[in-house]
Amino acid sequence: MPSQASDKQYTPHQELSFSTPVFHQPNDEIDLKELFLAFWKGKWTIIATTALFSIVAVAYALNAQQWWSSKAQIMPPQLQDISGLSQQIQQFQPIFDIDQGDGTLLKSEELSDFASPDKLFGHFIQEFNSANNKRDFLDSSQDFQQFKVQLEAEAEAEAEAEAETTLWLYAAWFQKISASIVDKNDENSPYELSFQATEKASSYSLINEYIDFISQKLHHDVINNLTAIISTKKQELFQQKTMLELQAKNQLEIEIFRAEYALEIAKAANVTKPIQINDGQQLFNIDMGSLAIEAKIAALKSIKNLDVIAPRLQPINSKLMMLENLTVDNKVEFTSFRFIGDVEKPLTRDKPKRALIAVLGTLLGGILGVAIVLARFVFRKEEDA
Structure with missing residues (x-):
């Protein structure tokens, strides 16, 4: 008799559930x-x-280390700010004007840049940002020298190269002195001057000292350049005068030689008084007669003022006489900028x-x-x- 177990029926699902092992997945949450x-x-x-x-x-x-910045805003100077310089230039202007030979003068532009507000202002900004000027000023500044000595002592204690430290120091401080336009999209925008230092008071004093330093250097450069261009013009006039005098002397000698030859010919021809000769191409004119030719020779030999022979010498001599009586005033006062915002002490530190x-x-x-x-x-x- 078959067993009851053999009569038992298994479904596929039940078989799968018994045969499949169960795994527990780890929870990563x-x-x-x-x-x-x-x-x-x-x-x-x-x-x-x-x-x-x-x-x-x-x-x-x-x-x-604390850092403070003092700032100021500037614009190009007004005409009244450079009136002294303009007067200096105007007195020399006739010397540079060109005589066109018909009674009119052509005004020279050689001196125009010296009294141009925009040119002077641009020169000031260029000098303010000059690395050489920054170095010269810092070398004369006690505040910077104290900071430099301290940094070099620290570098020596840490066995660092002193020369490299000094170069880095100058480069870093050069970045702390600047003149930059406030609004790059506006041609009439003012410029901002800035000087960053380790103390509030020193920042204020250093920017004022540096502005004075650049102003004095610019004043010195302008006066020296003006003196140099006037000296060059004077040398040019002297050269023109020498050339014209040499030409006049040669021309005078030729005229005397011709007159002397004409005198000999007139005497040989027994022409003592003026006669009419219908030949305008004679090399030696004897139509004046020997008496007149003798008078002409005497007159030519008595000429001392070569302006009679070379009229172009007259304006040159006049300009040279003006230069002898004119001098450049080295102490003339003018400013190459004007403040629209005075230098003020910083209220807050930068760093x-x-x-x-x-x-x-x-x-x-x-x-x-x-x-x-x-x-x-x-x-x-x-x-x-």
Whole structure:
């Protein structure tokens, strides 16, 4: 008799369910409750890290080198600012004007740049930004020299190259002195002068001293250039005078030689009084007669003023006489810019931004503390798994 077990029927589903093993998949999701609990347990790590970074940030902010900037805004000078220079130039203008030979004068533009407000202002900005001028000024500044000595002493103590340190120092300070246009899209925009220094008072005094330094140098350059161009013009006039006098002397000698030959011919021809000869191409004119020719020779030999032979000498001699009586005033006063905003002492420091440094240091410490706690939590969770 067959057993009851053999009569039992199995469905495919039941067979599959018995034959298939069951695997438990790991759960990678992070439980927020566990995470918050981990942060709570690691709160002292977060607090300690945040406090440490805050203390370091505050200490750095309090001990970092301070930098202050004094600024001023300037524009090109007005005509009244350069009136003294303009008067100096105008007295020399007739010497440079060109005589066209028909009674009219052509005005020369050689001196125009010296009394141009825009040219003077552009020259001032160029000199203000000149690296050579910055170096010369800094070398004469006590504030910079003290800072330089301190930095070189630190470099020597740290066994750094003193020459490289000095070059870096100059390059860094060159960036702290600048003259730049306020609005690059506006041609009439003012320029801003800026000088950054380690102290509020020194920043204010240094920018004023540097402005005076550049103004004096520009004054010196303008006067020297004006003197040089006048001296060059004087040499040019002397050369023209020498050339014209030489030409006049040669012409006078030729006229005397011709008259003497004409006298000999007139005497040989027994022509004592003027006669009419219908030949205008004679090399030696004897139509004046020997008596008149003798008088002509005497007159030619008595000529001392060569202006009679070369009329172009007259304006040149007049200009040279003017130059003898005119001098460039080295002390003439003029300014190559005008203030539209006076130099003021800085109200706030440029560097360091103490509050910002403290806040950023605190945030960085807090983020690092949270990261440490989070890393511990993840590692422990992996170990438990």
